[in-house]
Amino acid sequence: MDGVLSVLLDVFRQPAIIVALISLVGLLLQRKAFSDVLKGTVRTLVGFLVLAAGAGVVVGALDPFGAMFQQAFDVQGVVPNNEAIVGQVLLDYGSAAALIFFFGFIVNVLLAATTTYKYIYLSGHVAFYMAAMIAVILGVAGFPVWGVVLWGSLLQGLVTTLSPAIVQPFMRKVTGSDDVALGHTGGAGIALSGLVATLTRSTKKPSRSTEDITFPKGLGFLRDTTVIVALSMAVIYVVVALFAGSAYIESELSDGQNYIVYVVMQAATFSAGVFIILAGVRVVLAEIVPAFKGISERLVKNAIPALDVPITFTFAPNAVLIGFLASFVGGIVGMSVMIFAGTAIIIPGVVAHFMTGAASGVIGNAVGGRRGAVLGAFANGVAITFLPLFLLPVLGDIGLSNSTFSDADYGVVGVLFGQISLAGGQTAVIVSILVSLVLVYVSSLVIRSRRNAAAAAASAAGSAATDGDVDASREDATSSAR
Amino acid sequence: MKFLAVCSSGLGSSFMVHMNIEKVLKELGVTGVDVDHADLGSVGPDSADVVFVGADLADSVGGLGDVVVLDSIIDKEELRTKVRETAVRKGITVPAGDAS
Numbered sequence: 095m096d097g098v099l100s101v102l103l104d105v106f107r108q109p110a111i112i113v114a115l116i117s118l119v120g121l122l123l124q125r126k127a128f129s130d131v132l133k134g135t136v137r138t139l140v141g142f143l144v145l146a147a148g149a150g151v152v153v154g155a156l157d158p159f160g161a162m163f164q165q166a167f168d169v170q171g172v173v174p175n176n177e178a179i180v181g182q183v184l185l186d187y188g189s190a191a192a193l194i195f196f197f198g199f200i201v202n203v204l205l206a207a208t209t210t211y212k213y214i215y216l217s218g219h220v221a222f223y224m225a226a227m228i229a230v231i232l233g234v235a236g237f238p239v240w241g242v243v244l245w246g247s248l249l250q251g252l253v254t255t256l257s258p259a260i261v262q263p264f265m266r267k268v269t270g271s272d273d274v275a276l277g278h279t280g281g282a283g284i285a286l287s288g289l290v291a292t293l294t295r296s297t298k299k300p301s302r303s304t305e306d307i308t309f310p311k312g313l314g315f316l317r318d319t320t321v322i323v324a325l326s327m328a329v330i331y332v333v334v335a336l337f338a339g340s341a342y343i344e345s346e347l348s349d350g351q352n353y354i355v356y357v358v359m360q361a362a363t364f365s366a367g368v369f370i371i372l373a374g375v376r377v378v379l380a381e382i383v384p385a386f387k388g389i390s391e392r393l394v395k396n397a398i399p400a401l402d403v404p405i406t407f408t409f410a411p412n413a414v415l416i417g418f419l420a421s422f423v424g425g426i427v428g429m430s431v432m433i434f435a436g437t438a439i440i441i442p443g444v445v446a447h448f449m450t451g452a453a454s455g456v457i458g459n460a461v462g463g464r465r466g467a468v469l470g471a472f473a474n475g476v477a478i479t480f481l482p483l484f485l486l487p488v489l490g491d492i493g494l495s496n497s498t499f500s501d502a503d504y505g506v507v508g509v510l511f512g513q514i515s516l517a518g519g520q521t522a523v524i525v526s527i528l529v530s531l532v533l534v535y536v537s538s539l540v541i542r543s544r545r546n547a548a549a550a551a552a553s554a555a556g557s558a559a560t561d562g563d564v565d566a567s568r569e570d571a572t573s574s575a576r
Numbered sequence: 577m578k579f580l581a582v583c584s585s586g587l588g589s590s591f592m593v594h595m596n597i598e599k600v601l602k603e604l605g606v607t608g609v610d611v612d613h614a615d616l617g618s619v620g621p622d623s624a625d626v627v628f629v630g631a632d633l634a635d636s637v638g639g640l641g642d643v644v645v646l647d648s649i650i651d652k653e654e655l656r657t658k659v660r661e662t663a664v665r666k667g668i669t670v671p672a673g674d675a676s
Contacts, residue, residue: 216592217587217588218587218591219585219587219588220588269650273650274650278588318584318616318617318636319584319585319615319616319617320615321617369617372585372586372587372615375587376586376587376615379587379591380591383591383595384595387595399592401588401589401592401650402583402589402592403588404583404584404588404589404630404632404649405589405592405649405650407630407632408632408646408647408648409648411631411632414632
């Protein structure tokens with residue numbers, strides 16, 4: 095009996111198997127044919143192992159970077175990159191992360207079905223990364239595995255429901271409708287951009303839209319993740335290598351190989367690792383996300399899909415580039431402050447500044463024109479530079495690695511719950527999660543009753559409508575919103 | 577016949593367009609078309625018969641053969657029209673082609 099139990103435990107300790115089982119459930123729920131179910135399940139299992147292999151490549155390329163940075167500046171240097179850090183996290187916290195990802199989606203659907211926050215978070219990759227970070231935070235807080243999964247799933251559901259909600263007031267200005275929301279872990283930074291753009295907006299002299307500018311083309315290569323990661327890492331590696339010195343690198347790290355050749359190859363290897371991890375993530379999600387989409391469409395009336403940041407890009411292509419540049423400048427300003435303050439140094443991660451900075455630019459432009467785009471994206475850039483710095487100490491051993499989570503939501507959620515755990519232990523974490531749940535329902539009730547009051551006032555003012563007409567018009571409203 | 581949706585990371589928006597193309601094809605009653613999604617870096621001219629991208633990526637997909645540019649990747653009506661046109665152009669039978 096003990097033998098069977100220990101075999102079962104060994105099976106469930108394998109994150110690849112957990113992820114494959116989730117995929118299996120998803121495929122069965124979609125009533126796929128047997129061959130598709132078998133194919134999808136095995137592909138997910140292998141996809142996860144591809145992801146883990148990529149993590150090894152990334153770590154191999156980051157280790158010499160950490161050593162060089164330490165040698166050159168005598169502090170920890172951190173490159174925020176979601177794929178790089180998640181690869182490492184999943185080696186230790188993979189099973190819990192996979193379960194939080196799965197049950198967190200169910201909590202998201204339940205919250206969407208029962209509150210006014212109708213957002214279904216369909217950006218599977220960043221949801222998966224968020225689940226990984228929550229697994230770390232709760233693991234470091236000392237919860238047993240079942241506790242990590244239970245409270246983690248509730249927290250994950252809350253985050254994935256609320257992150258689109260705080261961006262939506264600004265998203266409406268971008269898309270001109272309420273049909274689609276933004277589901278990305280940069281949500282807090284992007285909402286901050288909208289807020290900054292609102293505060294700095296001038297009614298007397300409104301700033302013109304970014305789209306009136308004719309902008310030079312040729313920055314299109316920024317959209318190719320593999321190229322931009324390799325190029326930006328090469329620049330960073332070479333700068334750090336120059337400070338660390340050829341003698342140190344050639345004697346300690348490169349085994350005699352020319353130090354510039356060595357670091358450029360390491361930078362390219364880092365990009366190769368990210369490429370492998372992304373390929374793994376793509377395979378893992380290919381079977382799971384369609385199931386999520388199907389389930390949510392069936393269970394949630396008037397569901398609003400929350401999608402990845404590129405959905406904003408076509409609305410204001412100029413704001414995309416302006417937003418990236420402003421956000422990146424914010425990152426460099428933040429890094430300069432850290433150099434003078436003598437803390438660990440967060441090097442601006444180009445991918446994060448591009449994705450969330452661009453979305454911040456589009457949102458900022460929709461709210462406050464050029465000025466809004468520049469200031470909003472700059473605020474996002476500063477935020478995603480300082481948030482990771484405060485995130486490092488609450489991540490335990492993971493915080494000692496040379497990479498970390500890059501977007502604003504990881505910082506906000508991680509720092510908040512990490513500090514709550516440090517201050518009040520597990521009880522405080524549980525209480526905070528439960529209080530947040532209650533607040534979501536209370537705020538939902540308030541919003542709903544306000545909407546009903548507004549609707550009632552409107553129909554009363556309209557004409558001497560009979561009860562039947564009011565019901566009919568309300569039905570029209572819901573069906574057109576769908 | 578293969579349709580491929582492409583975005584910069586090959587994770588979020590291309591996946592969404594991929595699922596929406598499948599939905600449209602099903603509504604149109606078209607069969608025999610493989611749909612997939614990929615990142616910009618790994619597609620070549622031989623990756624698919626038709627490549628779908630958002631307007632923001634239109635400049636980066638030169639040399640990928642038959643490219644369909646979507647002005648808005650969340651506009652289902654636009655997608656429906658363009659998928660139907662593409663299917664007709666490729667000589668695929670579209671049972672519900674005239675309906676919508």
